[in-house]
Structure formats: C-alpha cells, structure tokens
Amino acid sequence: MKKIYLIFSVLLTVFPSCETDFDVHDAWEEVTVVYGLLDQSQDRQYIKINKAYLGAGDALQMADIADSINFLPENLEVKLYKLQNDDIVDSINLDTTTTIIKDDGLFASGIGENIIYTTLEKDSDFIESGKTYALTINNTESGNFVSANTELIGFPSSSFPFFINIHSLYKFGFYNPTQADSAKFLIKKIKWNSAVNGEIYQVDIRFNYKENNTDKFLVWRQSLVGISLSMSTILEGVKFFNFLSNNLDENNAVSREFVSIDVLMTIGTSDLATYITINTPFEGIAQEPPAYSNINNGIGLFSARYTYELLGLDLSDYTQDYLKDELNRNFE
Secondary structure, eight states: OOOOOOHHHHHHHHHHOOOOOTTTTTTTTOOOOEEEETTTTTTTOOEEEOOOOSSSSOOOHTTTSSHHHOOGGEEEEEEEEETTTTTTEEEOOOEEEOOOOOSSSOOOOOOOOEEEOOOGGGGTSSSSOOEEEEEEEEETOOOOOOEEEEEEOBBOOTOOBBBBSSOOTOOEEEEEEEOOOGGGGGEEEEEEOOOBBBOOEEEEEEEEEEETTEEEEEEOOOEEEOSHHHHHEEEHHHHHHHHHHHOOOOOOOOOOOEEEEEEEEEEEEEHHHHHHHHHHHHOOOOOOOOOOOBBBTTTEEEEEEEEEEEEEEEEEEHHHHHHHHTTTTTOO
C-alpha cells in the first residue's frame, strides 16, 4: 500500500501525533466523535461529527437533548484536503445538512437535530482514486483541533473486470428440477478480483420485484470476506428461497412479479476492517472490547469504502418457475 504524507511543515499543523486515549468523565476535556467513510462511487460524502457529553443527571435523558451531542455548526470549520505526492493539491469546506432522518433511539432524532457534514454538489469530482484525503475539524470557539486521513479504495479499470465469473448477461440458477433430488437446489460461487487498499469485501444480492405493480426490493446480505489470493462467496439455492419465504408474507391479496437481480459489492479499507473486527460481539464470557480510533485528538473512524453495482441480472427459467409454482408467495 503506497503511503502518502504531507510535507513536514504541514504535517505538524494538520496531522499532530495520534492521541486517542480519552476519559470522557473529565468534565474539562472536549471530546470530538467523528464517523465518516469516503466513497468515490457516490456524488456526495457525509461525515458525522458529535461531542461526547458529561453532566449531572441521567445520561440517557441527556442523550435525547440535541445540545448535549451536537456542536453548533457555526463553531466548526470542517475541511477536506486532497493530497498527492506529499503535496496538498486541493481543499474544500464541508457544509451541513439536517435532511437525513435518523432512526428513533436513545439519541436526539427530531427534525433538524441530526446534523451531518457533507460535500456540495459542485464538489462531486473532488473524491478520486489515487489520492489521500485529510479531514480537519477546527472548533473556533474552544480552539480544539481534530484531524484524520485515509487512502481511497483503488478500483480496477473497465478493461480489468472486477467480477470474474458473472457479467451483465449472467442468469442466476438456484434450482434445476432435472437434477437428482439432493442436487435440485444449486450452489453458485461468485468470484472477484481484489481492489487496491481493499481489505474486506461484502456481497449483497438485491432482489427486485413488483407487488401489486409497486416496485419493491429485498437485500440478501452475505458474510464479510477478507483479502486473500482467491476471493469468493457461496450462494446456496436453499438459502436463497428460504430468504424470500422468510421476508415475503403468504398473502393471497397481493400479486408479485420478479424483475431482476442486482449484485452489490462493498469494499472496505484495513481501518474499516479493524473497526468491524474489534466491534464484533465477543462470544463466551462477557468482556469490555478494546477501543479503536484513527482520529487524532478525537475518537471514531475516518476511512473509505467503494460500492460497486452490477445491475439488472436475470434468474434462470427453472428458478423463475420455482418462484411461481413452488414458493407459495404469489409470484406470477
């Protein structure tokens, strides 16, 4: 993995040495919490910035108060720097949006309370492969300065196919009635090439269908796959049909029609892989998981991912016949 850093003088101001050990119970210490994944396959980038809070009273009640977890946007200067060959080649300021609705939960989620920092539409080309990106957060009120950096996922060129054994005309066959009973439900293996800086890979199968002429979809999520010489994931026909049965109700009042299959691949960096591994629940005796952060003078995660989509694939005729005749979920 190619390492790209700022020149020494800029490094001292933009990337101070990493300090991630914080005691959130120190009332005098400002703790900035940052979560963001840059994805050059998307037009907009989003960074969540909050503050750890401390006060007298019930912590769960304080979590429901927006002022306890949000900085005032006018007090934060949030910037992204584009770096190449030890130089800053460009930078942009991030704006805020409150239009993304947060799911209900412990933390404040009312209208206008979910503050997210975002790039602007005019900056859609700012994120590009082969560059390193630095995030800086300057609290102009307190003087607290937070930073982080990440490399992007380097995606293969169009002349180098990502998926090895499926393509736009591929048909997924999960059932074949001409086979012996033990082999009628088929097993498919999806293989792919690695991406630069890609450490973890996850395949999602999106099943697109119509229900009473309304477009709908289900996402069949597969297990994470780590980097290796030969990467693949197994799709079992039995599990595919069980997934559909468990997520579609048996309802004679609806009429369903299969539309297409999309194969979605999400690729993550080594930092993201480490974060996921550390935050995976422990089995056996309960214990406190170790903290992981790559934020300088803060806590959280600033890293990258890439989302690749192979859209509009079909199912084999036998598989579609099984949907209609055997699944009992009103497919026509």
